[in-house]
Amino acid sequence: MKTRITELLGIEYPIICGGMFQVGRAELAAAVSEAGGLGIITSKTQGTPERLRAEIRRVKELTNKPFGVNLNLFPSTTPTPNEEFIQVMIEEGVNIVETSGRSPEPLMKLLKDNDFIVMHKVVGPRYAKTAERLGVDAVIVVGNETGGHPGMSDVGTLVILPRVVDSVSIPVIAGGGFADGRGLVSALAFGAEGVLMGTRFMATKEAPIHENVKNWMVEADETNTIVVQRSIGSPSRVAVNTVSEEVDRLEKKGATLEELIPFITGQRSKDVYFEGNIDGGIWSCGQSVGLVDKVLSVEELIQQMVAEAKRSMKFIQERVL
Numbered sequence: 001m002k003t004r005i006t007e008l009l010g011i012e013y014p015i016i017c018g019g020m021f022q023v024g025r026a027e028l029a030a031a032v033s034e035a036g037g038l039g040i041i042t043s044k045t046q047g048t049p050e051r052l053r054a055e056i057r058r059v060k061e062l063t064n065k066p067f068g069v070n071l072n073l074f075p076s077t078t079p080t081p082n083e084e085f086i087q088v089m090i091e092e093g094v095n096i097v098e099t100s101g102r103s104p105e106p107l108m109k110l111l112k113d114n115d116f117i118v119m120h121k122v123v124g125p126r127y128a129k130t131a132e133r134l135g136v137d138a139v140i141v142v143g144n145e146t147g148g149h150p151g152m153s154d155v156g157t158l159v160i161l162p163r164v165v166d167s168v169s170i171p172v173i174a175g176g177g178f179a180d181g182r183g184l185v186s187a188l189a190f191g192a193e194g195v196l197m198g199t200r201f202m203a204t205k206e207a208p209i210h211e212n213v214k215n216w217m218v219e220a221d222e223t224n225t226i227v228v229q230r231s232i233g234s235p236s237r238v239a240v241n242t243v244s245e246e247v248d249r250l251e252k253k254g255a256t257l258e259e260l261i262p263f264i265t266g267q268r269s270k271d272v273y274f275e276g277n278i279d280g281g282i283w284s285c286g287q288s289v290g291l292v293d294k295v296l297s298v299e300e301l302i303q304q305m306v307a308e309a310k311r312s313m314k315f316i317q318e319r320v321l
């Protein structure tokens with residue numbers, strides 16, 4: 001498979017595992033890169049530059065293939081040392097970043113002076129155009145189905161993807177709702193040059209999270225997610241559980257940020273991911289959970305996607321066109 005994204009990143013298949021807070025660690029990122037896609041570790045999970053350095057080294061022990069680091073630009077109560085994270089990446093020879101949450105403008109000079117490949121995650125054409133003007137190399141567009149932050153517009157991937165493809169000339173990566181080879185072919189048909197998945201990669205053998213979460217995902221369907229935090233301007237698609245239902249109830253009766261914080265703090269997701277307590281806190285999960293029917297190894301998942309993509313193409317060519 002050859003697109004501007006496989007060429008830009010030096011990967012075999014146009015399949016990327018998006019950065020995932022707490023979940024996007026060395027084991028998963030290395031497995032995705034090793035299987036021919038692009039794995040991404042999250043700097044925010046590591047917290048400090050030295051811990052990020054150690055995590056980068058763990059990935060390098062597991063694969064010689066390219067991988068990236070997610071830089072979190074979301075507003076935060078504690079400052080995120082992104083410049084220092086970049087410095088560590090330069091020293092460790094990692095030159096692919098995924099940025100998300102806010103405009104990457106303040107970091108662009110540092111990144112471009114050091115020859116980084118920058119992929120910026122957006123939720124619509126306006127942001128994609130700004131990112132292109134700032135000099136990013138590719139945009140990732142996520143529609144409303146996505147796990148994590150879908151943006152405020154509620155527009156699904158089916159419409160927002162071609163809107164973004166039509167609005168920029170840099171390569172576009174499609175995210176939000178992709179989980180199999182049919183999705184990959186459809187993204188390519190829309191003019192995207194790769195897919196980025198989060199939810200589907202959580203239900204893999206290598207994802208460093210508790211079995212209970214993976215098993216819940218196999219049992220769950222596409223109706224088992226909910227968007228919370230809209231009332232505070234930071235919508236987030238998460239798994240339905242007792243905590244997200246409580247947040248939804250509180251938001252509907254006009255709760256303040258202070259009232260919501262004990263329920264929405266990201267720290268509580270550790271109880272879910274590492275202790276296997278499904279109701280431990282809110283945790284990001286996209287509608288594509290409805291397409292997860294088995295926990296596979298990352299290699300099996302990617303090979304299965306490639307085979308399905310070929311079957312889909314054959315079906316269209318032989319039976320439709």
Ligand SMILES: Cc1cc2nc3c(=O)[nH]c(=O)nc-3n(C[C@H](O)[C@H](O)[C@H](O)COP(=O)(O)O)c2cc1C
Pocket residue numbers: 017018019020021023042044070072099100101121142145146147148149175176177178196197198199200202283284285286287288
């Ligand atoms: C558990 C989880 C954590 C995530 N954490 C982040 C994050 O820290 N930064 C980020 O840019 N995106 C994050 N995302 C979004 C993913 O990188 C990706 O854009 C999204 O999962 C794609 O949609 P999908 O879930 O439908 O595959 C997260 C998604 C999930 C499921």
